[in-house]
Amino acid sequence: MDYFLEVLKKYAVFSGRARRKEYWMFVLFNFLFSIVAGIADYVLTGTGSGVISGLYALAVIIPGLAVGIRRLHDIGKSGWFTLIIFVPLVGAIWLLVLACTEENAGDNEYGPDPKAQFAY
Template sequence: MEYFLHVLRNYAVFNGRARRKEYWMFVLFNILFSMAAGIADYSLFGSGSGAISGLYSLAVLIPSLAVGVRRLHDVGKSGWFTLILFVPLVGAIWLLVLYCTEGTDGSNEYGPNPKAELAY
């Protein structure tokens, strides 16, 4: 949960690096909260509304992009590699591989190694 809150505190920070653990813990809690919002939508408004889950998705859009860019920085790629998603099928697979790849050891052009800092 601390990683999720760390990403939300750095709401629109697109510079620096994010560890794999930070990224995937954010994704895990994001999925759990999205499911909870969907259940709340269904129980409060019935099927088809999506008001709560839509607001939640809008609220975490920028932090999701920011942590994804920081994750790409950790493997030494530019944040613009996020746009590879627009290549059908292959782009999503390539981006998933980049998100799963271990970050570069030591400092790179995007900042110091986040494993060495362990600030949280």
């Protein structure tokens, strides 16, 4: 949960780097909260109109993009590489592979290694 809140604190920070753990914990909690918002839509409206889910999605779209771009920075890719998602089928798979890729050890052009602060 701390990683999710950390991403929200960096609401529109597109610079720097994000570890795999930070990215995937945000994805996990975002998925869980989306399910809860969908259930709340159905319970409160009876029709599942999507108002609460829509508002939640609008609230987290910028932090989601920001953490995705910081994740790409962690492996040495430009944030513009996010646009590969628009290549049908292959783009989504390639972006998933990049999100799962081990980060570059040490500093890179996008900032210091975030994992280094935890090394003992």
